Amino acid sequence: MVRQELVGRVRRVLDARRLKQASEHVSETKEPSDIRVLVADDDPAVRNLLKHHLDRQGWRVYLAEDGEKAVRLLEKEVFDLALLDIFMPFRSGFDLLEWLGKNPHHSSMKVIILTAQ
Numbered sequence: 773m774v775r776q777e778l779v780g781r782v783r784r785v786l787d788a789r790r791l792k793q794a795s796e797h798v799s800e801t802k803e804p805s806d807i808r809v810l811v812a813d814d815d816p817a818v819r820n821l822l823k824h825h826l827d828r829q830g831w832r833v834y835l836a837e838d839g840e841k842a843v844r845l846l847e848k849e850v851f852d853l854a855l856l857d858i859f860m861p862f863r864s865g866f867d868l869l870e871w872l873g874k875n876p877h878h879s880s881m882k883v884i885i886l887t888a889q
Contacts, residue, residue: 804830808849811835812842812868813857813886822855839863843871851881858887 809831811822819835826833834849836842840862842854854872858865865885872878 802852805832807831807853808851809833810842810845810849810851810854810856812837812839812854812860812865814838814860815857818857818886839865839868842868846872846875846878850877853882853884855884855886858885 807829809826811819811826811833812835813819813822814837816837819837823833823835834845834851836845838861842856842860843863845851846868854868856865856868863871865887869883869885872881872883
């Protein structure tokens, strides 16, 4: 997939309403303790803040501080939702989206792109 196509797909701005919509979609089909969420962001404050809020939902939260660690987790686990930073070391959020597109094992996972830029 060409990066420009990916940019077109992720131009939406993350806001509380969109996060709520994604979480409602995920939680419609599973118990909270069965929902697995991947948070990939190189900023520890962002990772911890998101983990705190998602933990309060009763979800199982997995953290990755860079794109390579996110891929390692994705190779081991199936997630319902991923929150990915665009600008991370080793692999960007765009690289992860491209990787996910090539792995049908993760086709049902919802993805939200984050950026501080």
